Structure formats: C-alpha cells, structure tokens
Amino acid sequence: xxxxxxxxxxxxxxxxxxxxxxxxxxxxxxxxxxxxxxxxxxxxxxxxxxxxxxxxxxxxxxxxxxxxxxxxxxxxxxxxxxxxxxxxxxxxxxxxxxxxxxxxxxxxxxxxxxxxxxxxxxxxxxxxxxxxxxxxxxxxxxxxxxxxxxxxxxxxxxxxxxxxxxxxxxxxxxxxxxxxxxxxxxxxxxxxxxxxxxxxxxxxxxxxxxxxxxxxxxxxxxxxxxxxxxxxxxxxxxxxxxxxxxxxxxxxxxxxxxxxxxxxxxxxxxxxxxxxxxxxx
Amino acid sequence: xxxxxxxxxxxxxxxxxxxxxxxxxxxxxxxxxxxxxxxxxxxxxxxxxxxxxxxxxxxxxxxxxxxxxxxxxxxxxxxxxxxxxxxxxxxxxxxxxxxxxxxxxxxxxxxxxxxxxxxxxxxxxxxxxxxxxxxxxxxxxxxxxxxxxxxxxxxxxxxxxxxxxxxxxxxxxxxxxxxxxxxxxxxxxxxxxxxxxxxxxxxxxxxxxxxxxxxxxxxxxxxxxxxxxxxxxxxxxxxxxxxxxxxxxxxxxxxxxxxxxxxxxxx
Ligand SMILES: Nc1ncnc2c1ncn2[C@@H]1O[C@H](COP(=O)(O)OP(=O)(O)OP(=O)(O)O)[C@@H](O)[C@H]1O
Ligand SMILES: [Mg+2]
Numbered sequence: 001x002x003x004x005x006x007x008x009x010x011x012x013x014x015x016x017x018x019x020x021x022x023x024x025x026x027x028x029x030x031x032x033x034x035x036x037x038x039x040x041x042x043x044x045x046x047x048x049x050x051x052x053x054x055x056x057x058x059x060x061x062x063x064x065x066x067x068x069x070x071x072x073x074x075x076x077x078x079x080x081x082x083x084x085x086x087x088x089x090x091x092x093x094x095x096x097x098x099x100x101x102x103x104x105x106x107x108x109x110x111x112x113x114x115x116x117x118x119x120x121x122x123x124x125x126x127x128x129x130x131x132x133x134x135x136x137x138x139x140x141x142x143x144x145x146x147x148x149x150x151x152x153x154x155x156x157x158x159x160x161x162x163x164x165x166x167x168x169x170x171x172x173x174x175x176x177x178x179x180x181x182x183x184x185x186x187x188x189x190x191x192x193x194x195x196x197x198x199x200x201x202x203x204x205x206x207x208x209x210x211x212x213x214x215x216x217x218x219x220x221x222x223x224x225x226x227x228x229x230x231x232x233x234x235x236x237x238x239x240x241x242x243x244x245x246x247x248x249x250x251x252x253x254x255x256x257x258x259x260x261x262x263x264x265x266x267x268x269x270x271x272x273x274x275x276x277x278x279x280x281x
Numbered sequence: 282x283x284x285x286x287x288x289x290x291x292x293x294x295x296x297x298x299x300x301x302x303x304x305x306x307x308x309x310x311x312x313x314x315x316x317x318x319x320x321x322x323x324x325x326x327x328x329x330x331x332x333x334x335x336x337x338x339x340x341x342x343x344x345x346x347x348x349x350x351x352x353x354x355x356x357x358x359x360x361x362x363x364x365x366x367x368x369x370x371x372x373x374x375x376x377x378x379x380x381x382x383x384x385x386x387x388x389x390x391x392x393x394x395x396x397x398x399x400x401x402x403x404x405x406x407x408x409x410x411x412x413x414x415x416x417x418x419x420x421x422x423x424x425x426x427x428x429x430x431x432x433x434x435x436x437x438x439x440x441x442x443x444x445x446x447x448x449x450x451x452x453x454x455x456x457x458x459x460x461x462x463x464x465x466x467x468x469x470x471x472x473x474x475x476x477x478x479x480x481x482x483x484x485x486x487x488x489x490x491x492x493x494x495x496x497x498x499x500x501x502x503x504x505x506x507x508x509x510x511x512x513x514x515x516x517x518x519x520x521x522x523x524x525x526x527x528x529x530x531x532x533x534x535x536x537x538x539x540x541x542x543x544x545x546x547x548x
Contacts, residue, residue, distance in 0.1 A: 094499035106518035
C-alpha cells in the first residue's frame, strides 16, 4: 500500500475580526492509502470543507503538515499537486466554468497547458467515463443537477487524477441525481483504482467507504470501518448525525424487545437477520 | 417584449456568413463601420445599402424577422430622418405648409444619415445573429492579442465576458425564484406609487447580490483548484480555423473600399 495523503497534527483557524477565534480544524492526523475510499462525516460546521480546502492547498495549516503524494504541500508544490487531484464541490452551478459541457471539461487541461491534440480525446474520454458523452455542446442551464455534477467529475478526471475529493457533491441533488453520481464514482473507483475521499451527510453513501472518519468540532472523533462506526450509534446521534434507515430500525426493534443480534446497515442485512432469527425459534 | 428584441442575440444557422471565422467577421464589421464614413453621395450610400441587403440575404435572415426585432431602433432612424427634414434649412425650398418648410438639403442629409445609421445597426446585428457569443469572445481574444504588449488584460477580459455570458441564464432563474418567493410573502411589484415600487425591488436585489457574491467566491475556488492561474502558459480548447472564405471576405472588403473611393464625390 502506498500513502497518498497524510495529515500530521494539522490545525487551522480562520482569521476573523470578531471575538475569540476558534479552531476550525484542531490537531487532525490521518493517512489515506492508494485506492482507498474514505468517507468523512460530521455535523454542519465541524470543519469538513475546511479540511478539503487545506488538502487542495487553498490555504495552509497554522500548525502541522500536510503531505500529498509524499510531497509536502507548500507554495512550490501546490500546482503540481492540484493537477493530480480532482475535487467536486456542493453547488453544481457554481463550479461550471465553461460555456458548454466540453469547454468545462477542457478547463483544467487548458490551465495545465495540455496541447490541443491531446485535449480532444481526453475530453471525450472523461465524458464517456461519466456517461455524458452525448451532451458535448449542451449549456449548463439545460442540464439537471446530477448531470452537472457528472460533468464536474469529468472535469476533474480530465487531468487523470490519482485522488478525487467530493465535498458534499451529492447534497444538492434529488435522489435520482444522487444515485447517478454515486454510481459513477463507484464504477470509477472499481475500474481505475481511484482514491476517493468523500465528504458527506448521506449515511447511505458512507456505507460504500472502506474507512470512515467522523469529525466533531474540528477534531477527529472516530475512525473505522462503516460497521465499526455505526456500532456507536448513540455517539453518532449525540453529535447530530443520522444513522442509515436499517440501522435505526434495528435499534428501535431491539428497544421494543425484538430479539435480533448485531448491527444492520442495509435493509437486506436486516431482513436476513429478521427471518433467520424467527427460523431459529 | 424582450423576447422579440434581436439586437445582440444569436440564432444558429448554416449559411456562408454563419460558417465564417469569428475573426474575419469581427474584422470585417469593425472596418465596415469605418468605411461607412467614406460615403458622401447618393451612389455611394446606395451602394452601402445594397451591399448590406446582400449580406442579409447571404446570411439567410428573414427581413420580417429583422424588421420586427429592430422596431425600436427603426423608430429612432425614422425620427432622425424627420428631424433633418424639418430643421435643416439649406438648398432650395421644396415644400411649404404653414410654418413647416422643407428644403432639398434637409431631405438629402436626412436620408444619408438614416442610411448610415441603418447600415451600421444592420451589419452589427447580422454579426451577432450569426455568431455565437463564445465565438465572438474567442475571436476578440485572438484579435486583441497584439495589445497584450500594451498591458491590456486581453485574456482576463475575454474570460470575464464568457463567464458573464455563462451566468446570465443562471442569474435569470435565480431572479425568477426570488421574485416568486417575495410574491409569496406578499410583496407587490406591480402596483402602488413609483416610490413604493422601488421599495419593493430592494428585497429582490439584496438576496440576488448576496447569492451572486457567493457564486463568485465558489467559482473562484473551483477555478483555482482546477489549476487556473491566469493566461500565462494556457492552451486553448477552442481552435479557430481561418479558411479561404475568410480571406475572401477580407478581399471583398478591400474591393468595397476601392469602389467607394472611386464613386465618392470629390470635395
Ligand atoms: N471563510 C470562513 N471564514 C471564517 N470562518 C469560517 C469560514 N468558513 C468556515 N468557517 C468556520 O469554520 C468552521 C468549519 O466550517 P466548515 O465549512 O469547514 O464546516 P463543514 O463541516 O464543511 O460544514 P457543512 O456541513 O455545513 O458544510 C465553522 O465554524 C465555520 O463557521
Ligand atoms: Mg462544507
């Protein structure tokens, strides 16, 4: 396993004029390995977006170090590092730079000085990876939210990044758009071994991750596999996070005296547990 | 009403004029605007008008469509015409009725100025009708490239223009949404005194501006993480292709100027 990203005792405080400034990120350390899918969860204002911005070098930590692709993130390395990472933000409209789909996908290629002959196949290829190749000449206001986010992913993929960060990329989409985007990312991760770091409120999305990082008030509160995390359901609820539906249902059932064992994160697991537990009697 | 206004709008098509490179079109229109001032007698003005009509025909734009879309501007043309008829008092007196006296020179001047105005408006409208805003931006950027040496931020201006164009529909949608939200809260934009109506616009503009600033900030971040750091070392995805027909257009212009010089009255 190769390290892709590591944070070493990172802290960050926004500069504001008013009152006592608090640390948006407080002594955070973790490492992401090549090919992992990491989910970062946490309530509003727990510092998730700040973390993403720090990783992209939009600002630098006050304390601690960030290493990306084994290089320390600083003014000299930041552009090179950015060209090897992709990030998709929350609002589909506010990250669409080009006037048409293909212009938008080409944007990062243009910025990085990729010659024209190489750009065309890369644009087509990236759009094909997100199943948007038929929309080459479409303007952004004629696309759905999910389609715009897929174009944004294609734009990020155009530079053939090793790591993709999604900062609540699905939170403004309807369920259908959300499924489209998640499916595309999941396929990509399988096909290309892309490292994915997804910041999300959606706990169903968390289930896809190899490892979950729970943020609370700028600190890392827990890390672990999804099932390990959801085993601490009470803690998650106490910091204002929802549990997946099946997990909630199984807790409620237990409270009402239904005899079921273990944690159930998906509906299928719960259904299996329910009918087998009745068999045994 | 705004729907009908065609000044500055693009209608996709497939004509010779549509297919021209935006650079040759821009160059042509720019030079044409200057050349219009060469005309100084009936035949040269007639030539300009005929040439413009020819261009419209080649671009396959329907006259009715143009006439409808340019009504407000045509009104202005007619207005200038009348002003000249009435107020220019030179040459032979042609017509007199009560206090209205129309002189020969007035008619001539009026017609000349109106043709000049009309021809300019028509030519620029043909340009915008047949060229997509993105192409116009691209064309401008390449044409203005030499001015970079004079510290003119050509790339930034072009980018600014294309981003504004890209955000017009987004902001329109947003305005519509805010308008409906405010209407639902009982705001009334259509009645009351002017002062009341202006007051009612404020709750519309404030959220619009707040969100526009938020969008601008997000967009700047999105551009930066995708590697944008100014025009230096950037390549271009949109390639402009100068074809034979574009060279032809430039020769056509030279020919037009030559004819204008030949026919214009010496003074
Ligand atoms: N530009 C800024 N200036 C000052 N403070 C900020 C700024 N951006 C965020 N903060 C503060 O930093 C903290 C963390 O914010 P951040 O945006 O990282 O949270 P988040 O976990 O992404 O929340 P959300 O789920 O709402 O996106 C919050 O307390 C927030 O108020
Ligand atoms: Mg956030």
